Amino acid sequence: xxxxxxxxxxxxxxxxxxxxxxEAKALLDEVNTKATGYSNISIDFKYVLVNTxxxxxxxxxxxxxxxxxxxVLNVLGITRIFDGKTLYSISPEDEEVTISSDNTEDENTITxxxxxSFYKEGYNYAMDIVQNVNGRKVQYVKLTPIDSKSExxxxxxxxxxxxxxxxxxxxxxxxxxxxxxxVNSFKTNQTLSxxxxxxxxxxxxxxxxxxxx
Numbered sequence: 001x002x003x004x005x006x007x008x009x010x011x012x013x014x015x016x017x018x019x020x021x022x023e024a025k026a027l028l029d030e031v032n033t034k035a036t037g038y039s040n041i042s043i044d045f046k047y048v049l050v051n052t053x054x055x056x057x058x059x060x061x062x063x064x065x066x067x068x069x070x071x072v073l074n075v076l077g078i079t080r081i082f083d084g085k086t087l088y089s090i091s092p093e094d095e096e097v098t099i100s101s102d103n104t105e106d107e108n109t110i111t112x113x114x115x116x117s118f119y120k121e122g123y124n125y126a127m128d129i130v131q132n133v134n135g136r137k138v139q140y141v142k143l144t145p146i147d148s149k150s151e152x153x154x155x156x157x158x159x160x161x162x163x164x165x166x167x168x169x170x171x172x173x174x175x176x177x178x179x180x181x182x183v184n185s186f187k188t189n190q191t192l193s194x195x196x197x198x199x200x201x202x203x204x205x206x207x208x209x210x211x212x213x
Contacts, residue, residue, distance in 0.1 A: 024125035024141045027159060034164050038188040040067040045184055047075055051177040061184075070197040081199050088199040096208045097201075119157070122146050128156060137161040138168075150174065
């Protein structure tokens with residue numbers, strides 16, 4: 001009888017876990033479907049990086065405009081332009097442009113173009129807490145990498161229940177570095193310049209061009 005009860009508890013727990021995971025994935029799919037329905041997305045955000053062990057705290061604001069896989073990201077004084085094939089990182093302070101393929105050296109990095117779809121591969125899902133933030137209801141989904149050697153320990157994705165837009169993303173690294181990206185404004189279907197995602201080398205004649213691949 002004891003063995004039967006243990007088996008029933010195990011089965012019940014497994015079913016609850018599976019239902020929770022399915023519910024979490026369904027919500028993420030809904031957010032992704034809505035986002036990909038826009039012709040483009042422009043986000044202003046707050047970026048905070050904290051590592052208490054190293055006594056590091058970095059806080060800044062940034063913005064990103066995304067259209068399909070293409071994006072222009074401005075954060076920490078650096079502009080990154082990804083045209084769908086090549087990533088251009090422009091540093092005015094160093095007067096340097098680094099040209100590379102998109103994060104091929106670090107598959108764990110959650111780039112702007114992947115922010116809405118990175119969960120599809122390599123993660124387990126679970127519904128987490130619900131919070132009321134400035135009058136909005138935010139449902140968190142916890143994502144845990146399947147690969148135990150991943151540089152990411154976990155990701156919490158906060159989703160505005162009403163709009164189905166991402167409110168924030170909290171990433172905990174394997175080294176316990178906590179990175180939080182909070183959306184301040186979320187605009188869609190803006191009129192964009194045709195050359196927004198095009199790198200114009202003529203504007204950087206005095207810069208050092210560093211091609212790393």
